[in-house]
Amino acid sequence: MQEIERKFLVISEDFKNEAFKNSRIKQGFLNTDPERTVRLRITGDKAFITIKGKSSKNGLSRFEWEKEIDIDEAEALFELCEPGIIEKTRYLVKTGDFVFEIDEFYGENEGLKVAEIELNKETDTFEKPQWLGREVTGEVKYYNSQLSKNPFKNW
Numbered sequence: 001m002q003e004i005e006r007k008f009l010v011i012s013e014d015f016k017n018e019a020f021k022n023s024r025i026k027q028g029f030l031n032t033d034p035e036r037t038v039r040l041r042i043t044g045d046k047a048f049i050t051i052k053g054k055s056s057k058n059g060l061s062r063f064e065w066e067k068e069i070d071i072d073e074a075e076a077l078f079e080l081c082e083p084g085i086i087e088k089t090r091y092l093v094k095t096g097d098f099v100f101e102i103d104e105f106y107g108e109n110e111g112l113k114v115a116e117i118e119l120n121k122e123t124d125t126f127e128k129p130q131w132l133g134r135e136v137t138g139e140v141k142y143y144n145s146q147l148s149k150n151p152f153k154n155w
Helices: 071-080
Strands: 002-010 021-031 036-043 046-053 061-069 086-095 098-105 113-118 132-135
Touching (some): 061 071
Antiparallel strands (some): 002 061, 002 132, 046 061, 086 098
């Protein structure tokens, strides 16, 4: 239940040629308190509710619990979400032993592309593709919960 990930900006579209899968995502937040974020997500014909705890000091890890829920329930719960629904396409790219998840945002976050890599331990090393830019791990403004409140277009 511990998520360990690093987050980077994406500096080119080249990742799209390397992706083995992509999917459209809609997500909203029932709670964006940094101590306990509660997220709803619909991906294709599946829906999930996720609770995330406070990030560690270095921003690399935090508690995460996720459960699949009925898609109709998720749609109903979206009515209770805080303002600022996030829409994006997620691309999956395998690099070495790991998979990068690259999110291309739409709407008020149009133009933002962020790559995340989930690690087994904080000290894991991985290959860095050429399209990977500056690391933004731990920079709160890049958390989806914050992008829903202060979108990229306002920066």
